[in-house]
Amino acid sequence: MELQKIxxxxxxxxxxxxxxxxxxxxxxxxxxxxGAATNNAVKVGARGTKDALExxxxxxxxxxADADEPPPQVPLPSTCIxxxxxxxxxxxxxxxxxxxxxxxxIDVGQEVRAGQTLGVIEAMKMLxxxxxxxxxxxxxxLVENGSLVEFGQPLFSIE
Numbered sequence: 001m002e003l004q005k006i007x008x009x010x011x012x013x014x015x016x017x018x019x020x021x022x023x024x025x026x027x028x029x030x031x032x033x034x035g036a037a038t039n040n041a042v043k044v045g046a047r048g049t050k051d052a053l054e055x056x057x058x059x060x061x062x063x064x065a066d067a068d069e070p071p072p073q074v075p076l077p078s079t080c081i082x083x084x085x086x087x088x089x090x091x092x093x094x095x096x097x098x099x100x101x102x103x104x105x106i107d108v109g110q111e112v113r114a115g116q117t118l119g120v121i122e123a124m125k126m127l128x129x130x131x132x133x134x135x136x137x138x139x140x141x142l143v144e145n146g147s148l149v150e151f152g153q154p155l156f157s158i159e
Contacts, residue, residue, distance in 0.1 A: 004154065006030065011085060084134050085142075086156040088149045092123030096145045104145075106156075110138050118156055121149065134158055 013021055013032055020033040088094070096104035096119050105117050112118065112132045120127045140157035143149055 008152075008154070082159075083139050084136060084158040085154045086118065086130070086133065086158055088121065088151055088153045088155055089130065090121055090123060090128060091151050092121040092128070092149065094143050094145070094147050094149045094155065095120050095122060095127075096141070098127070106138050108138050108141060112136060112138060112158065130155070132158070 009021060009023070009030070009032060012018075013034065021031070023030045096106075098105075098120060105119055106112060113135050114132055116132045118130045118132050118138075120129055122128075136158040138156060139159045142154045142157060149155065
């Protein structure tokens with residue numbers, strides 16, 4: 001299970017009334033829960049991650065994992081949780097500038113306003129502008145210029 005998918009599920013859970021979410025994919029199982037009864041304990045599969053959100057516990061268990069062997073633990077960047085994640089509104093190719101050789105619409109560290117163009121997505125020879133939905137500062141650009149992006153894929157992290 002990819003870290004990006006886990007982060008998206010945590011974000012979804014934090015924006016909803018869900019108190020528990022359980023998902024099985026491939027040889028991994030993921031259980032997210034929040035509330036006073038959680039203990040922030042984490043079980044991690046061979047390629048899993050560790051998450052220590054306040055009031056949230058996460059379990060990722062590999063179906064092939066040996067119960068006697070402690071799995072490796074990798075911390076989840078807490079900065080991803082505290083920031084607004086701007087996601088793709090469509091499928092296509094992401095570009096930071098309108099044309100090759102043009103200056104990018106925005107750079108990391110730049111202040112942005114709601115309605116400001118962050119980039120464009122090209123689909124079927126049509127360019128669609130991506131308009132910022134919050135005021136803030138660009139903390140991270142999460143995709144490479146010229147990358148194929150999916151609907152709902154995180155593109156920018158905004159503080």
